[in-house]
Amino acid sequence: MQTRRLDPSDAGLATAAEILRDGGRVAFPTETVYGLGADARQEAAVAGIYAAKGRPSFNPLIVHLPDLEAAGQVAEVTPLAERLAGAFWPGALTLVLPLRAGAGISPLVTAGLDTVAIRVPAHPVARALLEAFGGPVAAPSANPSGQVSPTRADHVLQGLDGRIEAVLDGGACPVGVESTIVSLIGDAPRLLRPGGVTLEALEAALGQPVPEGGPAGAQPTAPGQLASHYAPEAAVRLNVTEPGAEEIWLGFGPECAGALLSLSETGDLGEAAAALFHALRAVDALAEGRGIAVAPVPEIGLGRAINDRLRRAAAPRD
Structure with a gap:
């Protein structure tokens, strides 16, 4: 397979959206890191993400959406979720919410759970791709599983060249670490992964403390919860x-x-x-x-x- 390097022009975005519709994989920039996107509704397309990354099948993926209205078609958006979305979306915040019945999301995206991780990215190229595609895009970081996350198109190609259909080159990612992940499952919010939105900002927006970590021994409900991750070859x-x-x-x-x-x-x-x-x-x-x-x-x-x-x-x- 030859991996195409696309520029974020109208033609490049149209090509990327067509690849997604056809069940292919497109790496694209977000404000945090480059994501490896596929149609979140197509089982074979999502399986292709796991195959390209060598990713454990029990580790869920984040669904990228254009706005809060689209998020409500995928997840049960609670009042607390609306408050956080109002403060930080579009942006570097992922919310874990109950999966909406009939959402059509592949079980491979949620690792078979009844929850889903969703985000509305702020990067203009990511937003343009979501608009051109017109559907939910599942996207973990665009690198072999467990290795260092990519913040430039060259990084994507170093790890996935010949294993995915295309990469949209939008330059360097401005934030450079993945999104903050907050679970809104249960009685209180919990910080599952620190990221581009700080804990202090979260607590200020909610007016309450946000404890860290999920239940001990629980299956991951969102990416980035494995003990060894983001690892270079050297110790x-x-x-x-x-x-x-x-x-x-x-x-x-x-x-x-x-x-x-x-x-x-x-x-x-x-x-x-x-x-x-x-x-x-x-x-x-x-x-x-x-x-x-x-x-x-x-x-x-x-x-x-x-x-x-x-x-x-x-x-x-x-």
């Missing part, structure tokens, strides 16, 4: 202020003058989030048998999402 060690002789140092902040690369030399968390996956790919390519040592990143704001991805990148692998 990763975290919170390092003095790297070893056989380690490449990935810095953060002005105290890391000796680092080979830095997430942000000024200590800006937004800059660090946008650079994270590209920097992990870059140091991994340079490692050549050495490990990767990562400087401490504060556990506040976007730092929660950055540290979440780093901990999963450093986790023991099967």
Whole structure:
């Protein structure tokens, strides 16, 4: 299979939408990372996502939609969901909600659960593709499962060239870490994955604390809940202020003058989030048998999402 690289012109978007209608897979940019999209209603198309990524079949996918009205056709949108949607959609927030009966979503998207993860992206190319296609698009990150997420079209092709039909090249993703995932199943909201919308912003919008994590031992209800994920080939060690002789140092902040690369030399968390996956790919390519040592990143704001991805990148692998 030859993977086509499409520009986000009217012609490129029309071609991408036609590929989706025909059951194919198209990688496209969102404000967070590139997603690997397929028609969420076509069983074979969704199976193609799993096949291209080598993704565990028990790990659900996020359904991307153009607006809240379309979301209501897929999920039971609660008053709490409407409040969060009003505050953060379109944007980097995914909500896990009860699946609407008769929604027509493939069970492969929800991993057989009676809940569904949905998002309305803000990136203009993603929104134009959803409009051109006219249906729900299931899309995890456009990379082999467990590896570093892509924030540029080149990253997509490094992992999936020849395994998918096309990639829409919309340039670098501005946020650079995946969406925040909040479950609205049960009595209170729960943060399942930190991401582009900070915990502080969520709690301010809701006027209440948002505890982290789902029930212990529960099957994943949304992406990004596996212990080992976003992993480069090299071993990763975290919170390092003095790297070893056989380690490449990935810095953060002005105290890391000796680092080979830095997430942000000024200590800006937004800059660090946008650079994270590209920097992990870059140091991994340079490692050549050495490990990767990562400087401490504060556990506040976007730092929660950055540290979440780093901990999963450093986790023991099967």
